[in-house]
Amino acid sequence: MAFDVAAHGLGLVVVPLYVNDRADNIKLVLEDCGAKLLVIGGPEQWQALTSVHAALAQLPRIVSLQPVSSSASGLQPIALQDWLPSTHEPMRVERIDSDSLATIVYTSGTTGRPKGVMLSHRNILFNVQGVLERVCAYREDTFLSFLPLSHMLERTCGCYLPMAAGSTVAFARAAKQLAEDFDMIQPTVIIAVPRVFERVYARIQDLLSKQPAPVKAFLNKHAQEGWKHFLHEQGRGKWSPKVSLWSQIDGKVGDKIRYKLGGKLRAAVAGGAALAREIAHFFIGLGLPILQGYGATETSPVVSNNTLEDNVPDSVGKPLKGIEVRTVTWMSC
Numbered sequence: 001m002a003f004d005v006a007a008h009g010l011g012l013v014v015v016p017l018y019v020n021d022r023a024d025n026i027k028l029v030l031e032d033c034g035a036k037l038l039v040i041g042g043p044e045q046w047q048a049l050t051s052v053h054a055a056l057a058q059l060p061r062i063v064s065l066q067p068v069s070s071s072a073s074g075l076q077p078i079a080l081q082d083w084l085p086s087t088h089e090p091m092r093v094e095r096i097d098s099d100s101l102a103t104i105v106y107t108s109g110t111t112g113r114p115k116g117v118m119l120s121h122r123n124i125l126f127n128v129q130g131v132l133e134r135v136c137a138y139r140e141d142t143f144l145s146f147l148p149l150s151h152m153l154e155r156t157c158g159c160y161l162p163m164a165a166g167s168t169v170a171f172a173r174a175a176k177q178l179a180e181d182f183d184m185i186q187p188t189v190i191i192a193v194p195r196v197f198e199r200v201y202a203r204i205q206d207l208l209s210k211q212p213a214p215v216k217a218f219l220n221k222h223a224q225e226g227w228k229h230f231l232h233e234q235g236r237g238k239w240s241p242k243v244s245l246w247s248q249i250d251g252k253v254g255d256k257i258r259y260k261l262g263g264k265l266r267a268a269v270a271g272g273a274a275l276a277r278e279i280a281h282f283f284i285g286l287g288l289p290i291l292q293g294y295g296a297t298e299t300s301p302v303v304s305n306n307t308l309e310d311n312v313p314d315s316v317g318k319p320l321k322g323i324e325v326r327t328v329t330w331m332s333c
Contacts, residue, residue: 001149001159001169003039008102008121011094015104015116016150019045025114027052029106033116035059038077042066046077098122105152107297117297119152127300128161130320134307135267135291137165137189144187144262146172152301153271158191179260186262193272194279197290201279204257222253226285234311254287267291267308271301280313292316299323 007014015033017026019041026049030038038059040046046068049056053075056062062077070076102121106114137143143162147154162169170185172178208216231237258265268283268290275292283290293305294316303325306317319325 004149004155005163008096009091009093011096011100013101013104015106016155018148018150020048023049023052027055029114029116030059031055032106033104037061037063039063040065040077043068046071096121098125105150105297119300123300124156124160125164126322127156127302127320128164130322131157131161131302131305132165133321134305134317135269137162137167139166141165141167141188141266142185142264143167143169143189143191144172144181144185145169145191146175146178146181147191147193151272152297153295154191156300157269157271157302162189182260182262186264188264189267189269190261190265191269191271194270194275195273197268197270197275197279197283200260201282219253222250223282223285226250226254226287227281230284234309250287257286258288261288265289269293269305271295271305275313277314284311284313 004014004016013033015029015035017029029035036059038056038061040049040062042064043066046064050071053071053073057073057075061083062075063080063083064077065080067079067081068077098121100120101118102124103119104116105119106116108114141162143158145154145158147158149155149159159169167189170181170187172181208219228237228240232239255263261268265288268288270280270290270292271294275290280290280292289308289311290313291306291308291311292313292315293302295301295303302320303323304317304319306312306315310317
């Protein structure tokens with residue numbers, strides 16, 4: 001992200017790559033976009049690109065964050081410490097046309113080889129502003145970033161947006177340590193794909209299966225009553241004595257579940273695919289506000305999203321301000 005922001009400030013075009021993508025795919029992207037500089041993490045990534053070293057030799061510059069030894073072909077990236085100037089210079093920022101190209105993001109689409117989506121500075125900043133007008137972010141917020149930064153969902157909503165709002169971004173270490181990171185960072189906002197919630201839900205159900213039947217029944221019943229409480233708070237459900245009773249019990253039940261995610265989450269954004277109704281209702285019923293939305297790489301990426309005040313989990317919310325959408329009905333013979 002430091003490289004990404006610095007490059008944008010100089011008017012350069014950034015092309016993100018999947019960290020674990022196949023070497024031939026990376027070669028295709030580099031050749032298609034006419035890259036002048038490749039930045040890699042270190043020896044592990046360099047080793048993974050062995051089969052395309054000959055093609056990489058055509059690049060004007062390859063920089064590695066960690067020093068790497070030369071390959072059999074003799075090609076060796078320059079180490080970051082040797083590439084950076086030895087003296088600190090005043091920060092340089094160019095005057096950039098907001099409609100100029102900022103990034104090319106390759107996406108497979110539905111068929112064929114990956115295609116580069118061209119996004120301008122205005123495209124991205126318009127999206128940041130549109131989302132912030134729907135879901136507020138604050139300086140006190142901490143975002144935990146764990147989705148691939150090659151995706152516009154994480155790049156825009158998980159990095160550029162909190163930067164614009166003055167929030168803090170913490171980067172997770174690895175999937176194996178994600179539970180520890182939640183406990184240590186205690187994020188207030190996360191951006192996730194349905195698979196994350198599916199795994200947590202499956203883990204909870206697995207633990208419940210080992211508990212006495214009354215325990216499992218009690219938690220599921222609490223989630224159901226919590227869903228009714230949510231609907232009442234949203235103005236879409238009737239009040240009942242059980243609604244008030246849920247609030248009193250939730251501190252002893254829901255807190256234990258939310259504690260596994262750091263205990264301070266005020267919003268969890270789900271995108272990339274549809275989240276199963278059963279899972280959305282379960283977590284919302286336990287007091288975890290999940291906001292679904294819809295978008296695409298070509299739209300930088302958010303098209304629509306739910307809000308904390310108007311959250312309909314079975315939908316992807318309303319379009320952002322200034323975005324027009326059209327519903328197309330497909331019919332087959």
